[in-house]
Amino acid sequence: MAIDLPRSARIYVAGHRGLVGAAIVRRLRQEGFGNVLTATREQLDLRDQAAVNYWFRANRPEHVFLVAGTVGGILANSTRPAEFIYDNLMIHATVVHAAHLHGVRRLLYLGSSCIYPRDCPQPIREEYLLTGLLEPTNEPYAIAKVSGIKLCQAYRRQYGCDFISAMPTNLYGPHDNFDLQSSHVLPALMRKFHDARTAGRDEVTIWGTGSPRREFLHVDDLADACLFLMRHYDQDEHVNVGTGEDLSIRELAETLREVVAPGARLVFDSGKPDGTPRKLLDVSRLHALGWRHRIGLREGIESTYEWFRQNHDQQALQTGLHATTA
Numbered sequence: 501m502a503i504d505l506p507r508s509a510r511i512y513v514a515g516h517r518g519l520v521g522a523a524i525v526r527r528l529r530q531e532g533f534g535n536v537l538t539a540t541r542e543q544l545d546l547r548d549q550a551a552v553n554y555w556f557r558a559n560r561p562e563h564v565f566l567v568a569g570t571v572g573g574i575l576a577n578s579t580r581p582a583e584f585i586y587d588n589l590m591i592h593a594t595v596v597h598a599a600h601l602h603g604v605r606r607l608l609y610l611g612s613s614c615i616y617p618r619d620c621p622q623p624i625r626e627e628y629l630l631t632g633l634l635e636p637t638n639e640p641y642a643i644a645k646v647s648g649i650k651l652c653q654a655y656r657r658q659y660g661c662d663f664i665s666a667m668p669t670n671l672y673g674p675h676d677n678f679d680l681q682s683s684h685v686l687p688a689l690m691r692k693f694h695d696a697r698t699a700g701r702d703e704v705t706i707w708g709t710g711s712p713r714r715e716f717l718h719v720d721d722l723a724d725a726c727l728f729l730m731r732h733y734d735q736d737e738h739v740n741v742g743t744g745e746d747l748s749i750r751e752l753a754e755t756l757r758e759v760v761a762p763g764a765r766l767v768f769d770s771g772k773p774d775g776t777p778r779k780l781l782d783v784s785r786l787h788a789l790g791w792r793h794r795i796g797l798r799e800g801i802e803s804t805y806e807w808f809r810q811n812h813d814q815q816a817l818q819t820g821l822h823a824t825t826a
Contacts, residue, residue: 503606503731505563512537512561514546514595515568520610520668522675523723524565531727537561547590549597556598564607565726566595566648571612574637574707574775576682581640588644596651600661607663608730609652611645611738613715613781614638615667623744623782626667626737635776649738656736664733666726669742669781672800673719674807686716689753690805693760694812703765704757707772710750715742715780718800721793728791742781743793749774759801 511528515521516538528536537559544555546568570587577584592609599607616624617632629649634642645667652663672686680688689706696704725741733739747755750766757764786792 503734505606505727505731507532507534509533509562510535510537510560511563511565512559513565513567514539514591515566517541517675518567518569518571519671519673519676519719520567520722520726521565523673523719524567524726527720527723527727546594547587549594552594552598553601556602556604560602561599562605563730564595564599564604565610565730566592566599566607567610567726568595569644571641571684572677572682573684573688574773577638577641584638585640585644588641589647592644592648592651596648596655596663599663600655600659605662606730607652607661608726609648609663609665610726611648611665611667612642613667613669613740613742613779614642614776615645615649616779618776622778623780624740625782626740626785629738637773637775653736662734664729664735665738666729666741667738667781668722668725669715669717669740669779671717671719671722673804674811676719676804676808678808685714685749686752686756686801687804687808689756690760690801690808693756693764694805694808696764697761702763703767704753704761705767705769706749706753707769708749708774709770710753710766710768711748712774712776713746713748713778713780714752715744715746716752716797716800717742717793718795718804721795724794725786725791728789732789732791739786739789740781740783741786742783744781744783744787745797746778746780747797755798755801759798759805 513521618635620628649665652665655661676687677683678687678691692704
């Protein structure tokens with residue numbers, strides 16, 4: 501079923517400066533959408549319900565991509581759990597409520613694959629949500645993301661709001677966070693290999709044993725999937741978004757080494773946590789709707805590294821907090 505999304509529609513991208521939001525804005529503009537609405541964190545604190553209500557009343561968005569949040573890797577999650585649960589709970593609540601109050605036609609909420617239990621069967625199907633304990637290293641963030649799904653479902657059931665949810669796998673691409681203290685595994689490793697290359701070091705240390713398996717989706721593919729779901733999905737249950745393919749962290753490191761720093765030696769610090777042993781999404785529901793990813797991992801890593809090299813000075817100025825609330 502195709503859902504009308506005219507190019508004249510007023511579309512708000514909450515989190516437009518983040519990895520996902522920037523990709524969605526790029527994609528919307530490539531397709532000719534002329535009324536893409538954004539607000540920086542200085543202009544609008546998404547944790548403030550009154551401010552968000554005022555902004556929605558003044559700007560009247562018809563469609564919303566809710567992709568704002570405070571995000572990070574294992575280190576950031578484990579050292580700033582209060583920020584991760586508070587910021588994300590508040591951001592999701594204020595935007596969803598304002599969308600209801602001000603008559604938004606459609607809202608897509610984007611969560612994270614960390615919502616699923618640590619030890620659930622693989623690949624992970626949508627119905628495995630809330631069937632077991634979460635991964636302890638990112639439990640506060642995961643709980644906030646689960647609440648976002650349930651929030652959209654509750655507003656759909658009580659008020660008839662056309663709010664849907666999608667859960668992407670691990671993401672990477674241009675505008676990612678490459679800060680070593682707060683980033684996810686792929687951009688963190690890319691930065692480590694780059695720093696080793698520029699400093700002339702012949703080894704790179706990697707957290708954990710290298711055995712966990714992960715799935716990676718280029719953010720431009722995710723943006724394409726989000727727009728696809730806005731046009732073609734209208735159900736209560738969330739939808740997994742990924743490639744359906746995974747590899748070990750060791751294999752990921754070897755691929756990054758080939759692209760960034762050939763010849764570097766890999767050193768695995770087994771004293772650091774591995775996180776969830778495996779995380780591969782079942783994407784059969786999305787495939788059945790008619791969408792599949794297009795960007796291969798090696799191709800995506802090469803283009804992301806080229807972007808990183810061109811923007812390295814700006815990235816070097818980043819400090820720990822990588823909040824996509826702007």
